[in-house]
Structure formats: C-alpha cells, structure tokens
Amino acid sequence: xxxxxxxxxxxxxxxxxxxxxxxxxxxxxxxxxxxxxxxxxxxxxxxxxxxxxxxxxxxxxxxxxxxxxxxxxxxxxxxxxxxxxxxxxxxxxxxxxxxxxxxxxxxxxxxxxxxxxxxxxxxxxxxxxxxxxxxxxxxxxxxxxxxxxxxxxxxxxxxxxxxxxxxxxxx
Numbered sequence: 260x261x262x263x264x265x266x267x268x269x270x271x272x273x274x275x276x277x278x279x280x281x282x283x284x285x286x287x288x289x290x291x292x293x294x295x296x297x298x299x300x301x302x303x304x305x306x307x308x309x310x311x312x313x314x315x316x317x318x319x320x321x322x323x324x325x326x327x328x329x330x331x332x333x334x335x336x337x338x339x340x341x342x343x344x345x346x347x348x349x350x351x352x353x354x355x356x357x358x359x360x361x362x363x364x365x366x367x368x369x370x371x372x373x374x375x376x377x378x379x380x381x382x383x384x385x386x387x388x389x390x391x392x393x394x395x396x397x398x399x400x401x402x403x404x405x406x407x408x409x410x411x412x413x414x415x416x417x418x419x420x421x422x423x424x425x426x427x428x429x430x
Contacts, residue, residue, distance in 0.1 A: 266355045269305040274298050276314045284338030294336055296422035306356055308348050315340040318352040320360060325415035332360050333419060334370040353380050366409035374400045381405045387412035391419060392429035
C-alpha cells in the first residue's frame with residue numbers, strides 16, 4: 260500500500276528538485292527562470308507535495324497588495340509530475356495554499372490560467388482587479404479570483420514583487 264502525498268512548505272535545500280519538476284510538468288514552456296527568481300523571496304509561499312521523499316508537485320503563492328493595501332496573492336506557477344497528474348494533487352496544493360493564506364488574513368487569491376481548470380478549483384469568477392500589465396483580450400476569462408477573507412472582490416491594480424513585474428509574463 261502506498262502512502263498519500265504530504266503537502267508542506269518547501270525547504271531552501273529543495274530548490275534543485277523543485278526546478279527539475281517544471282520541465283517535466285510543462286515540456287513546452289520554460290518556467291524554471293521565474294521559479295528560481297521567486298523561491299528565495301519572503302513574499303512567496305512555496306508548497307511541495309512529496310511522495311516517498313520525492314517532490315511530485317509544487318505551487319508558488321506570491322503575496323501582493325492593491326492600492327488600498329488589501330492582502331492579495333497570486334497562484335503560479337504550479338506543477339505536478341506527469342506520473343501524478345489528474346489525481347487531484349494540483350487541487351490539493353491549491354487548497355493547502357488557500358488555507359494558509361486565509362489564516363494569514365489574505366483577502367483574495369488570483370490566477371492567470373485555464374478557466375476550465377481553475378473554475379473547478381475555487382476560482383469561480385473573473386477577477387475584478389487589474390493585472391500588473393494589460394492582458395490580451397482573449398485572456399480576460401483566464402484572470403480568475405478566489406475569495407478568502409474578503410466578502411467582495413478587490414479592485415484597483417495588483418502589485419507584486421519584482422520577478423512578476425515583467426510585461427512578458429502578462430502579455
């Protein structure tokens with residue numbers, strides 16, 4: 260009988276294993292540079308899913324704010340090893356991160372991603388908040404929101420740490 264994956268905060272000595280996961284999870288997209296920039300930041304919550312002491316999933320939640328100081332967070336990147344995809348691990352990573360951010364008092368969690376995937380994981384509506392850079396019109400439905408502590412969607416613009424403040428991540 261195999262054990263269930265454990266979800267916990269990543270350790271600093273796990274960066275190499277985390278970075279090795281992304282080319283497997285996304286063979287057509289290079290996310291390692293962004294992940295490498297985000298991992299050391301204090302504004303980042305980095306969660307890993309492990310099985311038999313191997314990292315099989317990872318999610319980054321970057322803390323940010325809007326002009327009124329609301330505590331917000333951005334999910335991404337998130338990756339699951341191909342051998343463990345479609346088993347609910349991504350959903351479990353998102354739920355674990357949302358619970359931790361909720362406990363910190365974050366108002367809302369945002370994501371720029373496949374609306375079909377994320378709408379089934381708690382990102383129930385398009386975000387009311389502006390992304391750091393204008394999005395392509397065809398990405399409007401991909402900019403999604405999950406309320407945590409707040410009772411209504413944040414407005415204004417999302418401000419994030421430097422690695423996210425590059426137009427190529429948003430256009």
